[in-house]
Amino acid sequence: MRHAWCATSLGLCLLAGSACHNRGSDLAELTRSQTAVARETRLEKALADRNAAVAGKPLARWILPAPLREISGLALTKDGRMLAQGDEIGEIWEIDYRRGILVKHFFIGEAVKGDFEGITVANDVLFLMASSGRISMFHEGANNSHVAYNVVETGLKKDCEFEGIVFDPTINSLVLACKHIHDKDVHDAIVLYRWSLASDTTARLSKVTVSLVDVLRANGWKHFHPSDITIDPETGNYVLIASLEKTLIEMTPAGSVVFARSLPEGHPQAEGVAITKDSILIVSDEATAGPALITLYKWP
């Protein structure tokens, strides 16, 4: 009887132990995994496909987990890694966009709260912009770490509600894209502010207004409210997307529109855009009825 009892207990413990087995795996294992390798191969094949860009067919699409449901901005580091940021919490995520792997995340301070709208990288420093134009500066952190940060007030809150930010290395400035312009005299135009990173510059701030009257008329659009901005590493042109209008515009830094087009289907709320050195356009969508997404296209 006693043996039966002992055997039963041991069996149950083993059973419970196997149920408790942690299924965690590290990044190296994930990167080497069959799925990851298959994904990368598929992406390479799709990139080589000449018809991919013409058809507006996604090269890849990754469904993001719940903590990233409010993904807002995208940025690429010098070594080509992609960073993403959420809307409400100062939390930065690194995503391996080629293989669809969530690599790491870290917090700004104690996960500060705010209305964060865009992120960019300049000379190893990360800049996170709030809709008020307030910019937090910090360095990249390790997984699950909390990094120290500094805050810069641009003082543009009264002028604009910002949605996108990008670093333009040619002028060593941050370019801030304005979504809603508070100046009622400005209509049908894109307003960009340039925030120089050169500390000795007396006039750090400059403003560029690009008229879109012709573009809007030609495409039959009513408005264009940029939700993010990026730079094409090949041409140095600015590429802006608008989530409300589901459109995309490429323009030169001087302000002449190169082309404008609608985003392909399947972008409920495009909030972030980035273009990689290997000519991949990445668009991030905030969760609406469905989950948050990252979609890869061949660029241009």
Next chain:
Amino acid sequence: MGFFTRLLGYMSFGSSHPLRRLGTYYAVLLIVGFFVFRFVPLLDGLLSGERLARLAQAPSLLQDGLLTGKIQSPEADFTSRLEFATSTAFILLSTLAIMLPVTWVYMSARSGHGHNQSVVQALIVLPMIVAGIVLIVSNSLALAFSLGGVVAAVRFRTNLSDARDVVFIFLAIAVGFAAGVQEITIALMLSIIFNFVLVLIWRYDFGRAVLEPTASAEWAEPLSDLAGKDKSGHKVPDRDLVLALTPKKVEALADRFDRVRSILGPNGKKPRYNAVVSVMTNEISEAQKTVEPALEKVTKRWKLDEVVTNTGKPSELYYIVRTRKSVERDALLTAIRTSGNGTIDSVDVEIGDALAVEAGEERRERKKQEEPA
């Protein structure tokens, strides 16, 4: 509850052995846990700590949106809230289930000295509160500081009578913490190992000085000799009773046993003596000279049992006697007192079969009342 007790009894093969019953309880808990986690996947993370890992977001593979026919949100708002509510309730109920056996062990281990009911209740409630606090604080340093401020403001302090009670309270906090960070496995293991270790320590009296005999070893034998053996051969059935006695109490008890045995005589025979007369006096020899002739007159037989000399208070003389039926208790006491001529402070008599006499008298009176009817 009755069903649960029966189930435990059945699964432990009707054994009252505490280790078996504990083992059975945990086995039942593991089975229930296994099925819950098997069939309610959202709770699975609580057992494996996956939810924490998700918070930490260790590297993970994203779902492929192109291969999925219809893109579905991993978590809708309502679902996530429902999940949150369910998991919180589950965590709190788990702490209850995990702490119940700890309270049983506490009550058993402390039964000798009397357990503190408030500690028992604290052991149930405390881990739930701790788990709740940890859930609220989560990763927020600000919340943690706020909590520190609130606790400092409340200022509650309780002195625990026994250091071992503190150990139980610490365990309760540890279980609460583990549950709060959603590591139910750790909480369960803490409870299991703590309980079994504690029961074993208690069972084998671990930690006593090996050169000194234990209280039980010291007193069990003389007590069992005094008490005799029961049917199952156990000398002293109540071990806690033995442990609770001091040497002085045991000596007093032994004296009492001796006296009672003398009164009752060997089993199955009519006792030679049926009462103990105790005389308190400051002049032992004088009192003895006056009391013993009196006893000769009013009792069938008598014998000096013991003389206890005390300093600073009256000494005691104990006589075991066989009373005469014709001499009532009061008459016996009066006769001894009056014989003393002031040498006796007080006299008392304990009649062994007084109850039997009273019962006999009652019976006789009843008979008398029934006869005319």
